[in-house]
Amino acid sequence: MVLGGTSSSSSSVQILDPIPARSSGTTPVDTSDSDDDGSCFGGDGGAASAPRWPAAGRIASSFRSQKALDALCKKHGVDTREFAPLPAGGLRACSPPPAGAVCVYADALEAGMRVPLAPFFREVLSHFGLAPSQLAPNCWRVMAAFLALSRAAGIRTPSVAVFRQFFSLRALKVRGLYCFSPKDAAAGVLFTGLPDPNTFKGWKEGYFFLKSSAPWPCPVRWGEPTKKSATDPMLTSEEKGMVEKLLRVRGAAAIDIQTYLGDDGNVAAATTTPCAPKPPPPPSPPRHTTGATGEMAKHDA
Secondary structure (H helix, E strand, O other), rough: OOOOOOOOOOOOOOOOOOOOOOOOOOOOOOOOOOOOOHHHHHOOOOOOOOOOOHHHHHHHHHHOOOHHHHHHHHHOOOOOEEEEEEEEOOOOOOOOHHHHHHHHHHHHHOOOOOOOOOHEEEHHHHHHHHOHHOOHHHHHHHHHHHHHHHHHHHOOOHHHHHHHHHEEEOOOOOOOOEEEEEOHHHHHEEOOOOOOOOHHHHHHHEEEEEEEEEOOOOOOOOOOOOOHHOOOOOOOHHHHHHHHHHHHHHHHEEEEEHHHHHHOOOOHHHOOOOOOOOOOOOOOOOOOOOOOOOOOOOOOO
């Protein structure tokens, strides 16, 4: 996923084209995987249950022990009495999940996904017709930051249409996986500074299933966005006011998303507590020296 332009060193994937809805045409490049013939296997690793997800069907889960999953869920505040973690076994992320379950990436939890899903998260998933495991980890950072910024702007119920005013859905090279990228600068870029994908290249293997005691309020099987879901939204006057509020709270420049969400991994707090972005520090005054190799003043980029 890319924020702040496709050439930024903080980008997480390289974006080439918009989603080719229900199309087999060229898709954006995700250099961590290839996409050739294959199939999405079921639990027995046998016949293809969803041959339209060829590359994803070859990616096996790296989780092998229940103990590791229990520790992961504890770390991210997952109530295992309501959401039971299940090792994937022979299932793939694109496989139809076990009854009552949905596929989850460990890196998605690290990035801001929480269960039960926030209403805004499930509305975004339902709008595009995507299961949670179809979103790259940085998608959850973008949605968590957007939710936090909305609350800081006094917007109690963030609008999916307003979100789409700032972000577009983009397809990754691995068919069935997607990311968000900012629209052109005219719309106003909200965030920059996403983690580089090289820091979590194995995220596609770090999946497992969460079995819920209640029905999931979002798609649980992999799907493809319709062309209608990707068209530019028509905003109401109220939603146009939301856009203005978000830009006003954002300030004069895009917000560094990692600083905004915090370095301690407590993304859940950012999605429940209004959190206005901190203004950038003023530039340091020049430092005068008499030495031949005078020391340059340092400041935060």
